Amino acid sequence: MGKEKYEQILEYLQIAYACLTPDGTIREANSLFSQVAVSYPQKTQIDDCVPEIAGLESVMRELVTGKRHIFTLKFVQKDFQGEIHYYHFHLLKGQSPSCPIIFFAQDATEQALNRQKILQQRNEILLLQQIAAERKHFLSSSILGNSLPIRHLREMVQKIARVSSSSVLLLGESGTGKNLVANVIHYNSSKAKYPFVEINCAAIPESLLEAELFGYEKGAFTTAVNAKQGLLEEAHQGTLFLDEIAELPLKLQAKLLSVLEAKTFRRLGSNKQREVEFRLIAATNRDLAELVRQGEFREDLFYRLNVVSLKLPPLREMGEDVLIIADHFRQVFNLEFKKDVRGFSPEARQALLAYHWPGNVRELSNCIERAMIFTDGPFIEKEQLLLQPLFKEEQKLRWQVPDTGLDLEAVEIQLIRSALEKAKGNKTKAAQLLGLSRDTLRYRMEKYNIS
Secondary structure (H helix, E strand, O other): OOHHHHHHHHHHOOEEEEEEOOOOEEEEEOOOHHHHOOOOOOOOEHHHHOHHHOOOHHHHHHHHHOOOOEEEEEEEEEEEOOEEEEEEEEEEEOOOOOOOEEEEEEEOHHHHHHHHHHHHHHHHHHHHHHHHHHHHHHHHOOOOOOOHHHHHHHHHHHHHHHOOOOOEEEEOOOOOOHHHHHHHHHHOOOOOOOOEEEEEOOOOOHHHHHHHHHOEOOOOOOOOOOOEOOHHHHOOOOEEEEEOHHHOOHHHHHHHHHHHHHOEEOOEOOOOOEEOOOEEEEEEOOOHHHHHHOOOOOHHHHHHHOOEEEEOOOHHHOOOHHHHHHHHHHHHHHHHHOOOOOEEOHHHHHHHHHOOOOOHHHHHHHHHHHHHHHOOOOEEOHHHOOOOOOOOOOOOOOOOOOOOOOOHHHHHHHHHHHHHHHOOOOHHHHHHHHOOOHHHHHHHHHHOOOO
16 A cells, blocks of 8 residues: 555544654654644754644653653644644654654544543532532431420431331421421431432322332333333332322222332232332321221221321421521522521511411421512511411311211211212212312212212
């Protein structure tokens, strides 16, 4: 193969080339060499034309004497006609003393840009890991307050976190922080490095809830075009948090109990048993024992969940902890809104302490956020808190048993029939009128043989 063919190949591969004498004089070069060289062909010394080679006299001597046969300088940045390019510079010397030193400059711009992207992605991953670690640290110490109920709660959480296998039942009014406590238990336990998977049983339609929990195989139902892993599998070795557990349909309660006892399950549309291990934390603001008596919740599942139960105190029972939590939210919203609100006026503090807080910590968070939006001064004033209940309490019906007594079963049958009549036979609407779940209504209709 002739010299012209070699030069064509180098041109095609976008490789600059120069042949050097032992003292570094450029004997010949191809046209691409001018892209990386300065003042060539006016200057003919390699260290004049390629300044990055300057200072490598010892390397050149080793190449000339045969002590070294190749030297590479990677990702050299060059400005070519206003565009930044990156090159790998190579100096090569053959085995024979008569062989010249060959200089190659290989364009590595695309490789350099990809390398930068990888480094950037690695930095982003490290940043996310740092944020996750800080979040875990924050969650581990984020049950705020010094009142007796909170001190007792923190003590119980620490004990529960040490035993990472037992089921936990979190009880308390809406907005008391059951989600937060579930996170604290998980991230302070030996399962902290594994997933924390949360699902709100009231937020997903009954027809989809089973598929979300157990997953499904391709073709299990009409829209199952691909297999999907369920939340049980995602929580393997970690923690599964079922919020609003009282809303779990009776059919799924039975399947969940089976998983907790056998530690196996099957995806929808599959016969294959899959092993799974996780800690279950369940939460509800309803009285599960009463629901068991009403037939709305399985007794065996209730006892399986109720290994350890924690009652979260309402905000109105936490005394001056209200001020501690309110100040925490002030700091959070200072960062979010880029403000410098320094605290609460004395009147605002008194108002926070005197208010009943029917929505608990969730209501307090919303209250402070709303006040921070409209506060321009250094302190939040009482008027900016807007501490009036959004909804007036409805006057509850008071039922009284007549002196002659009554047949409770007959009254219940009459109420169910009346609800069905008003709902025009729609069981879902009838259940809503009676304050029951659809499964509970269906159970009572079967019990009383109501068609």
